[in-house]
Amino acid sequence: MRRRRALRQELERLKYDVAQEIGLTNTPSGEEGYREALRRRKEEAADELGISDRVREVGWPQMTARECGRVGGRTGGRIGGQMVRRMIEYAEKGLGQHEGR
Numbered sequence: 001m002r003r004r005r006a007l008r009q010e011l012e013r014l015k016y017d018v019a020q021e022i023g024l025t026n027t028p029s030g031e032e033g034y035r036e037a038l039r040r041r042k043e044e045a046a047d048e049l050g051i052s053d054r055v056r057e058v059g060w061p062q063m064t065a066r067e068c069g070r071v072g073g074r075t076g077g078r079i080g081g082q083m084v085r086r087m088i089e090y091a092e093k094g095l096g097q098h099e100g101r
Helices: 002-021 030-049 052-058 065-099
Strands: none
Touching: 002 030, 002 065, 030 052, 030 065
16 A cells, blocks of 8 residues: 555656646646646636536536546646657666666
C-alpha cells in the first residue's frame, strides 16, 4: 500500500513538472496552483465542447466516460504526451544502466 501511494505521488509530481514545462502553470504556488489551473482548463474545455451546463447540473462524477475523455483530450493531451516521452527517457536511462553491468 505504501509503495502504491509513493508511486502515485511520484506520478503527480511528474504531471506537475510537465505542466510547468509546457506552460500550463507557472504560478509559484506549486501544486495547488497547478490543480487550480487544471480545473480552469477543464472548465474551458467543457465550455468549448458545449457540455459545461451538464457538468454544472450533474457534476463530473456523473459525466460519461466519453464526455470526460473528450475534455481530458483537450485538457491533458499535451501533458500525457510529454509524460509518456519522459517515462520513455527514464526507461531508456534505466536500461542503459543495466547494460553497463
